[in-house]
Amino acid sequence: MSLASKAPVAAPPALTPAGRRRRGHVGLPLALLVPSTVVLAVVIGWPLIQLVIQSFQQYGRAQVFGAPAPFIGFQNYANVLSDPKFWNVLGRSVLFCVVCVVITIVLGTLVALLMQRLNKGFRTLLSIGLLLAWAMPPLSATFVWGWVFDTQYGVANYLLTQVTGTNWMGHSWLISAVGFFFVAGVIVVWGAIPFIAFTVYAGLTQVPDEVLEAAQLDGAGALARFRLIVLPYLRSIFLVLIVLSTIWDLRVFAQIQALQAIGGSIAETSTIGVYIYQTSLANGEYGTGGAIAVILVLILMAVSFVYIRQSLKEDEA
Amino acid sequence: MRKFSIVAATALVAAAGLVLSGCAAGGSGGSDDKAEIRVWLNGTDTPKEAREYLTTTFEKQHPGSTLKIEEQSWTGLVDKLTTALSGSDSPDVVEVGNTQSPAFTTVGAFMDLSSKKKELGGDDLLPGFVEAGSADGKLYAAPYYSGARLVFYRKDMFAAAGLEAPKTLDEYVADGEKLASANAGVSGIYAPGKDWYNALPYIWENGGEIATEKGGKWTSSFSSADSVKGIEQLQQVYEKASTAPKDGDETNPQVPFCANQVAQLSAPSWVKGSILAPADSDTPGCPDLESNLGVFALPGKSGGAAHVFAGGSNIAVSNKSKHKELAYDALKIMLSDDYQTILGKNGLVPAKKSLASTLGTDDVAKAIAEAAANSKLTPASPKWADVESSNLLQDFFSAVAQGGDVKSLATELDKKIDAILNK
Numbered sequence: 001m002s003l004a005s006k007a008p009v010a011a012p013p014a015l016t017p018a019g020r021r022r023r024g025h026v027g028l029p030l031a032l033l034v035p036s037t038v039v040l041a042v043v044i045g046w047p048l049i050q051l052v053i054q055s056f057q058q059y060g061r062a063q064v065f066g067a068p069a070p071f072i073g074f075q076n077y078a079n080v081l082s083d084p085k086f087w088n089v090l091g092r093s094v095l096f097c098v099v100c101v102v103i104t105i106v107l108g109t110l111v112a113l114l115m116q117r118l119n120k121g122f123r124t125l126l127s128i129g130l131l132l133a134w135a136m137p138p139l140s141a142t143f144v145w146g147w148v149f150d151t152q153y154g155v156a157n158y159l160l161t162q163v164t165g166t167n168w169m170g171h172s173w174l175i176s177a178v179g180f181f182f183v184a185g186v187i188v189v190w191g192a193i194p195f196i197a198f199t200v201y202a203g204l205t206q207v208p209d210e211v212l213e214a215a216q217l218d219g220a221g222a223l224a225r226f227r228l229i230v231l232p233y234l235r236s237i238f239l240v241l242i243v244l245s246t247i248w249d250l251r252v253f254a255q256i257q258a259l260q261a262i263g264g265s266i267a268e269t270s271t272i273g274v275y276i277y278q279t280s281l282a283n284g285e286y287g288t289g290g291a292i293a294v295i296l297v298l299i300l301m302a303v304s305f306v307y308i309r310q311s312l313k314e315d316e317a
Numbered sequence: 318m319r320k321f322s323i324v325a326a327t328a329l330v331a332a333a334g335l336v337l338s339g340c341a342a343g344g345s346g347g348s349d350d351k352a353e354i355r356v357w358l359n360g361t362d363t364p365k366e367a368r369e370y371l372t373t374t375f376e377k378q379h380p381g382s383t384l385k386i387e388e389q390s391w392t393g394l395v396d397k398l399t400t401a402l403s404g405s406d407s408p409d410v411v412e413v414g415n416t417q418s419p420a421f422t423t424v425g426a427f428m429d430l431s432s433k434k435k436e437l438g439g440d441d442l443l444p445g446f447v448e449a450g451s452a453d454g455k456l457y458a459a460p461y462y463s464g465a466r467l468v469f470y471r472k473d474m475f476a477a478a479g480l481e482a483p484k485t486l487d488e489y490v491a492d493g494e495k496l497a498s499a500n501a502g503v504s505g506i507y508a509p510g511k512d513w514y515n516a517l518p519y520i521w522e523n524g525g526e527i528a529t530e531k532g533g534k535w536t537s538s539f540s541s542a543d544s545v546k547g548i549e550q551l552q553q554v555y556e557k558a559s560t561a562p563k564d565g566d567e568t569n570p571q572v573p574f575c576a577n578q579v580a581q582l583s584a585p586s587w588v589k590g591s592i593l594a595p596a597d598s599d600t601p602g603c604p605d606l607e608s609n610l611g612v613f614a615l616p617g618k619s620g621g622a623a624h625v626f627a628g629g630s631n632i633a634v635s636n637k638s639k640h641k642e643l644a645y646d647a648l649k650i651m652l653s654d655d656y657q658t659i660l661g662k663n664g665l666v667p668a669k670k671s672l673a674s675t676l677g678t679d680d681v682a683k684a685i686a687e688a689a690a691n692s693k694l695t696p697a698s699p700k701w702a703d704v705e706s707s708n709l710l711q712d713f714f715s716a717v718a719q720g721g722d723v724k725s726l727a728t729e730l731d732k733k734i735d736a737i738l739n740k
Binding site: 061062064065066067151152169170172174175261263264265266267268277278281282283284 | 399402425563564578703711
């Protein structure tokens, strides 16, 4: 992406008197772009085109195994958009995403600030811990957290019983939608904090010490220094982190799907990614599922637009 | 940054090249004399002894070829099979639940076995399962095994409460409540909310039905007066007799059973093997409970055996298999008398009627015979598998377990099921 946005800069017109030389200059970057474009087209482009085509077809399990798929225009889209279930799921996903992103960014930043103040030994220890959480596949993480919050044998219920003195054994965390999304939120946030923490920590090293020192001499407290100096310096980093986190949390799949297998009501806890899977693969309605997926792609593209515009701006700066 | 991207692009291309060539190498072993056959079996239902027999027999019959068993989980199986069977990397032989089978036999996912039916057992094969595996008069998925649902119980808890095996369904429920109140934290009847298989007998025994067909149109009938009566009786079980999670499912019932938290457990016959599995196996059981483990067929409303759900499996060759002949040979082994006898000895009802005696003559075998005689199937619609995989039933019974109003929940459920069955 950064290569694409920088390519025109590579051939400043003023320095190329001869047209032939200019073409040679442009040709090389273009030639170098070809392989990655081909790979992207094959790996992402082709499935995306198929998805869009499918979303205009009547496409069920029979079509998966070779039956012809008739085109039905915008029927799938009409069905999806007039289905209150879809709007429920979308609203739920957005809400869950917003809450997770806010908590992730706040906690991640706090961890980054902590890392800045720790001595080398503890910072290494913390980094290793963060890396392990970051490296844990979401599916494994969900199962481990699922055991922690298990209804009959979970350590969470055990500890709560020990600490509060009341009997928590047999308490189901996942049975209500709120409880379910609490546990799902814990898993998602836990897995996302390391990336935020490392990135913000890296950004913090770019904030010049002398400016901070000067502000301190002028009597700015820690909070004021963070708000008035650190935050403006890291503005673009935060923007990118928020956009990326939004994209990740909006299409969250593995954690929700795996948690639904452990407990909770499936109809009340599906987020958009899981809903697409259920519509397409479980119910065999690939056309409808395709339409929902295309709608999600459009939403995510709108979010990414902010990201791309920001990185273009930075290039110009 | 720019340099990095170029390097990354080169690396991507190189990686893609490697992956693609890897695919080619994997796919080129197309000749039928030496190949690896992949068999998908679900859950731990097929005993270890049978798996070993299948692998060694196949590899002896086909020197140079290998057979690999890949265990799949029952949860989400329809989704997984749809993806796997339509892809280029399809497994060769797959086990599919009898009620899920129509979703695949009607769309051409399986190889036609009609011409081989006689060789596989002909009229000796279980008729209900032949029907489940057929579409348009052709056989696509052969019967694999059937399993009756039985009630396993703790003899010591029964003795302490002065109880004997119940004669009617009402007695069974009353016993469950008695056992639950006599033993704190124990399920008199273990009834996790998402276990819809074990919920069905309450509906059937009270005169209700799941769904009925008339003139090609299906009508879901969970909200009929009789069905509601049955579901309300089940709600009583959830509330007064069971301490199982209201949003839990039926997997691994041996865990609470071995933790002394269950007095009565309605489960497929092969669960006996899970309960008595050695303590050091992958899924440990509690073999020391053997003398304490009683069994009976779930009693009906007016005595005799109840209508229970006839679970079981069919087995088929994928239409996308690259080695159909070898795959069929593996399937043939699984329907051989020797293999089916191993299943019978392990409490699974063999796919052939003539092998019913291999179940033996112990209490489990007697209970299986009683239960199987009166067992029932889910609605015979190719769309029924979609009802199952939509999780509607799990959510419904889980809501009932949490004390929801049965009539209104059932009315809502009927509407959703009608929409799927008449799609």
